[in-house]
Amino acid sequence: MPVYEYKALDARGKRIAGLIEADSPRQARMMLRSEGYYPVEIRSGAAEVQRAGTLRRLPFRRIWTRIRPQERAAFTRQLATLLGAGIPLVGALDAIIEQTSHRGFRRVLVDIREEVLGGHPLAEALSRHENLFSDLYVNMVHAGESSGALEAVLHRLADLLERNARLRNRIQSSLFYPITMLIIGVGVLVFLITYVVPIVTRLFEEAKQELPLPTVLLIGSSQLLIQWWWIILLGLVLGALILQRILSTPTGRLFWDRLKLRLPLMGSVYGRLIIARFSRTLGTLLQGGVPLTTALSIVQHVINNAFLGQHVERAIQEVNEGEDLTVPLAKSGAFPPMVIQMIAAGERSGELEEMLLKVAETYEDEVDNALTALTSLLEPLLILAMGCVVGFIVISILLPILEMSRLLG
Numbered sequence: 124m125p126v127y128e129y130k131a132l133d134a135r136g137k138r139i140a141g142l143i144e145a146d147s148p149r150q151a152r153m154m155l156r157s158e159g160y161y162p163v164e165i166r167s168g169a170a171e172v173q174r175a176g177t178l179r180r181l182p183f184r185r186i187w188t189r190i191r192p193q194e195r196a197a198f199t200r201q202l203a204t205l206l207g208a209g210i211p212l213v214g215a216l217d218a219i220i221e222q223t224s225h226r227g228f229r230r231v232l233v234d235i236r237e238e239v240l241g242g243h244p245l246a247e248a249l250s251r252h253e254n255l256f257s258d259l260y261v262n263m264v265h266a267g268e269s270s271g272a273l274e275a276v277l278h279r280l281a282d283l284l285e286r287n288a289r290l291r292n293r294i295q296s297s298l299f300y301p302i303t304m305l306i307i308g309v310g311v312l313v314f315l316i317t318y319v320v321p322i323v324t325r326l327f328e329e330a331k332q333e334l335p336l337p338t339v340l341l342i343g344s345s346q347l348l349i350q351w352w353w354i355i356l357l358g359l360v361l362g363a364l365i366l367q368r369i370l371s372t373p374t375g376r377l378f379w380d381r382l383k384l385r386l387p388l389m390g391s392v393y394g395r396l397i398i399a400r401f402s403r404t405l406g407t408l409l410q411g412g413v414p415l416t417t418a419l420s421i422v423q424h425v426i427n428n429a430f431l432g433q434h435v436e437r438a439i440q441e442v443n444e445g446e447d448l449t450v451p452l453a454k455s456g457a458f459p460p461m462v463i464q465m466i467a468a469g470e471r472s473g474e475l476e477e478m479l480l481k482v483a484e485t486y487e488d489e490v491d492n493a494l495t496a497l498t499s500l501l502e503p504l505l506i507l508a509m510g511c512v513v514g515f516i517v518i519s520i521l522l523p524i525l526e527m528s529r530l531l532g
Contacts (some may be wrong), residue, residue, distance in 0.1 A: 127151045131160040138163075141221060190228050190255060192291065196284035198228075203277035213239055231255060244268055258421050259404060266412040276411045283407045290399075290487060297494040301501040308509045313348070315516060320345045327523045334523055341519040373429070381430040388500075392493045398462060399486035401426050401435075406479030416442055431457055448475075 127148060130140045139160065145151035148165045155162045198219060205215035216236040223229040231252050238248035246265035249256040260280065267276030324342050327334055334342070348355070369375040384394050404425045408418035416439055423435040434455035441451040449467040452458045462482055469478030 128166045129155060129162055130164040131155055131162045134159055190225065192284060192288040194225060194228065195255070196281055196288055199277055199284060200281040203274050203281060206274045206277065212245060257425070259408065259425055262413055262417065262421055263408060263411040270412045272412070279407055279410055283403060286403065290490070293491055294494060297498045301498060301505060304502070304505050308505065312512060316345045317349050320516065321349070323520050335526070337515065337519040338523050341516060377429045377433070380428045384430065388497060392490060392497060395486045395490050395493065397426050397428050397431055398458065399483045399490060401431070402462070402479045402486065403483035406476045406483060409476040409479070415448070
């Protein structure tokens with residue numbers, strides 16, 4: 124039965140919108156009136172599908188259909204719950220579409236529903252929206268459909284998405300205060316150098332006395348920032364574009380990803396985060412019934428690190444040749460000995476998925492603790508740096524004043 128998107132007024136004159144199934148627009152209007160609504164606009168769901176298809180082809184489709192990880196996780200959990208309650212897949216999608224407020228996401232779900240009604244598997248319908256549903260998501264759904272355990276797979280997938288969202292939120296909340304302090308501090312310094320310093324130093328220039336070196340440096344910095352700010356800004360933009368172009372090449376990406384793992388303080392935290400992501404994703408895929416080599420291929424892209432991705436690619440080749448997973452991982456030297464030992468124990472006991480998830484939990488806890496310690500260290504370091512810069516400005520202004528007072532005295 125066709126799906127129509129409607130806009131209507133209720134008995135109190137409040138505007139409402141939603142989707143309704145009907146044989147024709149006329150029947151849709153009659154159904155709305157029978158429910159006490161006054162229809163304002165009726166549009167065919169086919170237009171929604173066509174718009175969603177056009178949206179997939181746009182170069183900036185990620186902007187137009189941007190969906191928060193929490194919303195994707197909520198959709199997955201709701202779909203698993205409805206399927207577990209015995210509701211057919213199409214009916215479950217209908218129920219979720221009705222309560223989805225995000226217009227872009229609702230259009231995507233209408234498109235998926237129409238694909239499923241047309242006889243396509245859910246995984247194939249999801250794969251048409253690669254900007255919203257990753258290879259990890261699609262492959263797990265495909266494995267669930269093939270094994271007849273779609274509900275269980277969706278619950279595992281929802282667990283993974285919710286854990287990833289919580290970890291992302293913890294990282295963002297830990298870094299929010301230091302980054303905010305840095306931005307405000309830089310803004311205050313720019314204000315002092317471009318507005319306050321020129322007013323004060325103008326008195327020194329009118330006095331025509333020899334200025335100490337700190338004051339000369341401060342005046343030079345102020346004039347440079349005031350007169351050539353546009354060149355500085357243009358240089359920063361060009362530098363960022365050049366850096367982005369370099370990092371988009373395979374060699375540049377490999378160098379940058381290797382450098383991130385070797386950075387002081389942040390490198391160890393980033394490395395643990397990558398190991399946790401590798402273990403969590405691989406364990407969840409194996410639990411969902413995805414073959415090991417296919418799961419490793421997905422993980423290679425999910426970890427988002429070209430350096431470790433190279434080692435995972437070699438591991439895929441050696442596993443295809445009959446080696447255990449621990450052999451290529453141990454050769455790489457990129458995985459800690461504890462991870463190698465736990466994976467080896469999982470392979471011997473036949474509980475590789477459980478061991479990988481335990482590794483993920485351990486390293487996620489370590490990332491959380493490391494971020495807390497790093498944040499507590501960054502705050503005093505930022506305060507100290509700001510104090511040094513402000514102290515330099517104060518000393519540079521006070522030195523000429525003291526010199527003038529000594530001469531007058």
